[in-house]
Amino acid sequence: MRSVRARAALGATLVVAVALAAAGLAVLLVLRGNLTDRAGLEAEVTAREVAGELALGATYAELDLDDDHPVQVTDEEGRVVAVSKDLEAISGTGTAGVVRVPPAPAPSPGDDDDDDDDGSDPPRSEVSTDSPDFTNGTATVDGEKADYRFAAVEVTTEEDVTLTVHAGAPLADEQEAVNTVRTSMLTGLPVMLLVVAGVTWLVTRRALRPVEGIRRELAAITASEDLGRRVPEPDSRDEIARLARTTNETLTVLEASVDRQRRFVADASHELRSPIASLRTQLEVGAAHPELLDLPGAVTDTVRLQVLAADLLLLARLDAGERPGRTAVDLGALVREEVSQRTADRIAPQVSVQDGSLEVAGSRGQLARVVGNLLDNAERHAERSVAVSVRAERDEVLVEVTDDGPGVPEAEQDRIFERFVRLDDARSRDDGGAGLGLAIARDVADRHGGTLTVGTAPSGGARFTLRLPGRERP
Template identity: 85%
Template structure:
């Protein structure tokens, strides 16, 4: 079942059905128990009335057994023999014995007592008694004048003045209970399907209305996929529910994706443009050399090859960074790293002054990538400095700082954010002979971000540019990582 609306409607219907069936069964059980208890109380009253007359030594033949159609009565003695039954009782079940024919037994009272009234007998100190114990209840049937019905029987014991114990079974009809339960059950069976149909329909409509914005989002995303136009956005409903938040998140994702794709396209275009120049120059020199070996510019070809190799390495590193490559977890001493990088630049145009503070200057990360950052910053300073380049490594609370300064023209304040973009070069660095491809600072900031650090640019005290690399120091220093 692929439709959310159908699943929601069926699920809600099943839940309501189970709840209604459970509630209906509980109602029927309570109703049946109450009506059965009421019938049992009625049967108990009838049984105690008969037992009371027997305790007054009323002869069996003179017992008034009440309305025989409503309360069938069966009286047995201690030996289980039937001594009295109600009129027209033809069959009985659920009592001590199914017999309905009285058997001759000892008289309930002396012959002289037959002419005395009940009030005289009640004053006799030798009269019998009715058991005060809770009666026993059973369900059974009785056939009276050809009609068989279900009854609730109450069992009550009584003792005559002669000490004869008699047991009275009196019944009350269960027709009222059965009729009421049947009526309620029929009403439930009739109304349940109608109610479930209403629940299913309402759930279907409500779910359809709630999911209508989702369908709009789906259609728009499908159109975006087909057209590959990432400038389009999905409709955002006016509500403040989860669907509205989903639409906003989807649009935010599309915005990021559009920017990423645009950045990738620009990156490919710029990379193609940057690669075209050294490749064309190298090809030209090789073709000239092939035709006129004496004119081959070997140093120029080597320089173009080195430049091409460096550009390829930069592009490869950017691709790895864009793919989410995480740096290593090696402990790197930035002081030693800076000294090593500076020592390898003995032939630079301007000597580099190094200042390394005392104490622990370790950070955690990739030594190779951090060396690339320091090298790029020094290359940038060498390119723009007039007479001095300095690098200082210090510790500021929980961070290690690397500051590279020069005495060049500096970076205009409105250009300080743009210089970290890829393939961006300021006007004074347009020359491909003196300037790079515009990737060095972009790589440096990306690597700093991958190491949970920052790279910013400001003004140096001597008027040039000051690049500040901040990297978090590990909590416990002096431990070498893996």
């Protein structure tokens, strides 16, 4: 069953069916119990009435036995001493007899002389006040057999004879009521389940209608490859509306990623075309006229191609989600090492490293690349000075690179971190590079859980601030 609507309708129907079955069974048990208790109370009333007559001295023949309630009176030995007039058979009272057995002969007067002289009180008749015993059985009255609820009440007569009165109340009303309710439930249950299934199907269909709209639009986007389209967002504030919004946000991110990739490929192709064309031209000229070969220019173009290829490979690894290592890196020592290797720079950077722990966790090679790119950018734009400082601030380690150049306009401070972006005063391909250094630096900083921002230095130039979380010591 692949349809969500069908599964929801089936699930709701099964749950309602189980609930209705349990509720119906409980209703039947409670109804049967109440009606049985009522029949037992009716039988008890009849039994106590007969027992009261016997306690008042009525003879067995004088008993007023109701034809609607079969009565059986037995003595201590289980002999039947009185029965209803039309009672033909009985069960459930412990004695199946329905024929009156003559009572035992009364004792002779001489046998009572001793008892009369002992001064004891004469026997007293009484009806037991204990709760009667209830049993279920059958009785055949005037040829009709039926189920009855019997109550047994004990009584002591004036002759000190203990009798048990069994009186029954018919259970026909109880059985009829239970059967009627059960039949009604069995008849109404399928109808109720059909209604539940139908309503669930319609409600689920209405609720999932926006999902079908989202699916169709996504299928259309997949077929057309137009990432500018968006799925419809319902006006409700439920899960489906949030799903639509999340889907549109995902499409927006995907569109931006694809656009960025396309621009990256186009810009990379453009950047590679110039040095490759220049190198080819120089080699072709050198092949035809060896004396005209510009060997230093060819080496410069080759180095430029090598650096650009390395930058492109690093960006490709970062875009692929490559995670940096967790090696402990001392940023103070790393900055000193990078500065010491820049002996051919136009301006020697001034280094300031704070004492104390300046360790971060990450890739030493990638962090060295960040520091090197920042120094290259500062040296390219500085007029007379470049300064580098490393210090700890709370749980972070900060690296600041400043220069006294023209600075970065506020409107361009976010744009300079985009790939292949060069500001107007650095558009020269020879002096301005390919525009990948700052983009790589920020991507590496992000991968290490840090940030890279640009501001204005006190001298008016640019100040780049690299913030990285400090390494937690074990």
